[in-house]
Amino acid sequence: MAYSCEQLEQWDKQCVWHPFTQMKQYAQERPLIIERGQGSYLYDVDGNRYLDGYASLWVNVHGHNDPELNAALREQLEKIAHSTLLGSANVPSILLAKRLLEYWPHMSKVFYSDTGAAAVEIALKIAYQYWKNIDPVRYAKKNKFVSLKEAYHGDTVGAVSVGGMEVFHRIFAPLLFERIEVPSPYVYRMDEYGSEQEIVRYCLRELERVLEEQHEHIAGVIVEPLVQGAAGIIVHPRGFLKGVETLCRRYGVLFICDEVAVGFGRTGTMFACEQEEAKPDLVCVGKGITGGYLPLAATLVTEDVYAAFLGKADEDKTFYHGHTYTGNQLACSAALKNIELIEARGLLADVQRKAHRLTERLEALYEIPIVGDIRQKGLMCGIEIVKERRTKAIFPRAAMMEHRIILEARRRGLVIRPLGPVLTFIPVLSMSEDEMTEAVRILFDSIACLYGQMRGELV
Ligand SMILES: *Cc1c(COP(=O)(O)O)cnc(C)c1O
Numbered sequence: 001m002a003y004s005c006e007q008l009e010q011w012d013k014q015c016v017w018h019p020f021t022q023m024k025q026y027a028q029e030r031p032l033i034i035e036r037g038q039g040s041y042l043y044d045v046d047g048n049r050y051l052d053g054y055a056s057l058w059v060n061v062h063g064h065n066d067p068e069l070n071a072a073l074r075e076q077l078e079k080i081a082h083s084t085l086l087g088s089a090n091v092p093s094i095l096l097a098k099r100l101l102e103y104w105p106h107m108s109k110v111f112y113s114d115t116g117a118a119a120v121e122i123a124l125k126i127a128y129q130y131w132k133n134i135d136p137v138r139y140a141k142k143n144k145f146v147s148l149k150e151a152y153h154g155d156t157v158g159a160v161s162v163g164g165m166e167v168f169h170r171i172f173a174p175l176l177f178e179r180i181e182v183p184s185p186y187v188y189r190m191d192e193y194g195s196e197q198e199i200v201r202y203c204l205r206e207l208e209r210v211l212e213e214q215h216e217h218i219a220g221v222i223v224e225p226l227v228q229g230a231a232g233i234i235v236h237p238r239g240f241l242k243g244v245e246t247l248c249r250r251y252g253v254l255f256i257c258d259e260v261a262v263g264f265g266r267t268g269t270m271f272a273c274e275q276e277e278a279k280p281d282l283v284c285v286g287k288g289i290t291g292g293y294l295p296l297a298a299t300l301v302t303e304d305v306y307a308a309f310l311g312k313a314d315e316d317k318t319f320y321h322g323h324t325y326t327g328n329q330l331a332c333s334a335a336l337k338n339i340e341l342i343e344a345r346g347l348l349a350d351v352q353r354k355a356h357r358l359t360e361r362l363e364a365l366y367e368i369p370i371v372g373d374i375r376q377k378g379l380m381c382g383i384e385i386v387k388e389r390r391t392k393a394i395f396p397r398a399a400m401m402e403h404r405i406i407l408e409a410r411r412r413g414l415v416i417r418p419l420g421p422v423l424t425f426i427p428v429l430s431m432s433e434d435e436m437t438e439a440v441r442i443l444f445d446s447i448a449c450l451y452g453q454m455r456g457e458l459v
Helices: 005-015 023-027 067-077 091-103 116-134 157-161 166-175 196-217 240-251 272-276 303-307 329-344 347-367 401-411 433-458
Strands: 034-038 041-044 049-052 109-113 144-148 179-182 218-223 254-258 282-285 297-301 371-377 380-385 417-419 422-425
Touching (some): 049 433, 067 329, 091 109, 091 297, 091 329, 109 116, 116 157, 116 218, 116 254, 116 282, 116 297, 144 196, 157 166, 179 196, 196 218, 196 240, 218 240, 240 254, 240 272, 329 347, 347 371, 347 380, 380 401, 380 433, 401 417, 401 422
Parallel strands (some): 144 179, 218 254
Antiparallel strands (some): 034 041, 041 049, 109 297, 282 297, 371 380, 380 422, 417 422
8 A cells, every 4th residue: 555554544634525424523533544445344545454334435235346247337437438418328327227217117217426415406396397397287286295204315505404313404594495394203202102003004094194184284294114224223113104005105195215325225125105106206226226335316307297298399398407427337337247147146035035034143242231112124234222112211422332332343343334223234235244243243242242341430
């Protein structure tokens, strides 16, 4: 390496502002500087290796440094890296759109972008303009969006507008457009509402009440299908997604699914909507789309939505939106190869099998009294840490309990991230069973270690 670890650490702290990071805290800690990756492992500049328990922020599918993905990228690179999609086309973006639509037979067009937040932003703008294009007078008031409590759909201002996470979103409130919040079936914290199915019924009743009263003011409902990821891996009980779809149809509002976190095999099927046969009007994909190689996202729409944008040049029905790197060839060829490999390697069946084994292994964590709830869908897991199991009270934020647990896990060779009081384990999808067993062992030891320290601090 050209530079010493100390030099890089110094420059990192001097020059880089890290996302979602309290930099004052960061400045006091040893940064993790990754140099390379291989399979399920990340290697830092000191040569230490870590199991990638966050799939490099929920994106990695086949492991790092996959020879076939590398080759596909090299092959594309020898042709061209990028040309614009504004007014011209390119080969990989055509092939990828066709491929994506094979998974969504009821949809008809793919609109590319480069991040999940942009895919959401695009879905919201399309949904809004859809009504105006159809009938600007009749639908003049259809301007609002409905989203779930604790919703997270990305960090641009439009995506934040449909967000519902206090900590992330509160400060920006004066900048945002209006959103209507409805409850989400967060079973662990809704004891007073009864059984899972009673909770689902309650949430759907609330959504129905909102739609009944205000559908004339509502353009669409946006949800993360099956699992609210950033909210803390809130796994929705069966029937909720389908229930939302049914209500959207009944009250004439668009049904938007944000598959950015759950898409591309994460929950055991290629897309989460498949599990409830949900057919959204708009769907957003991102994160795992390139197997974790390059930034790419897309918004898929039905023919009905698309057709509303067709008109003469002076009719102003055009969708005036686009990003400079839209349809980038390198990103699209990585995505094409990723999808091909998911199929060729039988990854979905593999994820389902491994998820099943993982459930058994995670059970052991309940031996530690501060483990309040373990939630899982496919290879998406959340472990909610509580101060006291009976009251489900969480640790004060200043205690940084979850942060201390993840630092402990890192020392032991596993990288994971906390979301508030929830530790998330979102492994590289191709992680082997042995590697996952090791990851769960480290998780156990790290949580137990902090539990021990906590008891020590109390006496
Ligand atoms: C990560 C995420 C986004 C935002 O994607 P970025 O690529 O980070 O902009 C949007 N929606 C969901 C559900 C996500 O998990």
